[in-house]
Amino acid sequence: MSEPLLEFDDLVVEYPGRGWRAPPVRAVKGVSFDIRAGETVGLVGESGSGKTTIGRAALGLAPVSGGRILYRGEDISHPSKSRRRELTRDLQVVYQDPYSSLNPTMTIGASLVEPLTVRRTPRKQAAERVRELLDVVGLPADAARRLPREFSGGQRQRVAIARALALDPQLIVCDEPVSALDLSTQARVLELFLDIQERTGVAYLFVSHDLAVVREMSHRVAVLWHGELVEWGDGDQVTSAPEHPYTQRLLLASPVADPLLQEQRRADRLRLRDIQSEQDEQATYA
Known part of the structure; x- marks a missing residue:
């Protein structure tokens, strides 16, 4: 291992x-x-x-x-x-909201090249790296000249992923x-x-x-x-x-298409919540 x-x-x-x-x-x-x-x-x-x-x-x-x-x-x-x-x-990060993590006034290319510039990557090499990153995340090369607002939420998240990958x-x-x-x-x-x-x-x-x-x-x-x-x-x-009641509740919280099964899952989730609340109260006064 x-x-x-x-x-x-x-x-x-x-x-x-x-x-x-x-x-x-x-x-x-x-x-x-x-x-x-x-x-x-x-x-x-x-x-x-x-x-x-x-x-x-x-x-x-x-x-x-x-x-x-x-x-x-x-x-x-x-x-x-x-x-x-x-x-x-x-160590890099991809946040929940891709739009707020991108500077709305900077082109996608400028956002992607920024971490490379900080690392003093030569301009020609940085430009080639931006093209590679856009290809990796499935965006066209001309995306580098566009602003974040011109992309959908999913496309902006691809840009955020590309930026996180910039420094390998x-x-x-x-x-x-x-x-x-x-x-x-x-x-x-x-x-x-x-x-x-x-x-x-x-x-x-x-x-x-x-x-x-x-x-x-x-x-x-x-x-x-x-x-x-x-x-x-x-x-x-x-x-x-799962073994823990809390994880079991998380699992039961996922919706299913069958109304009867969904009703049963909701009842099971409430039962587990009551059990866990009782255990917590006992632990508090133990």
Whole structure:
């Protein structure tokens, strides 16, 4: 088994509380899991579970209050500014909203060439790299001369993926990258992610609230609930026959076409919610 590419070791992330003397808010509570080279790890949970915070911590955008984040064995929890800049070559991100992540006044070509310019890539080589990137994500070469507003949501997300690939990263944090897209566009973008991984060997930390999407993408899956890791393991196992009641509820939340089956799934989800609430209350007073 290969050594971890990125490892979260008892990670804790806290934010200052609101108000005078308010205690800090602990968004991530001692989470541990790892990602190997060329692997996709799905990070799934409802809004507020801490999944996006973990991705941001890996990128140096959220404070690490405890534990460690290791990249190829190196502790990158609190790197210097120069080391953080160096890490952007290996660790990149694709955000949920592709339009807000692109400068609306810059052409697509200018957006793609920007990280190459920062790395002092020669102009001719950078222009060739932009053409390669557009081809990789299935956009025409003349897209480089156009502005973000001239593209659909799915096309803009392809541009965001191309920009993340510009520096040949080892890992990309995918933060809800298809949740803002319609279903048919989602499918095409997910296929693109899989194709790119097969060709380049890049690893993904795939953050999503949708267990169906995570099932399609992930080799292993981590399930977060209120900042805690409640289930972790093989992707097929976790997304098809989960053990934890919370993961079971996430699975039952996926809609099905059969009205009778959907009604039964809703009843089962409510039952699991009541069971979990009772267990939480018992733990509180234990």
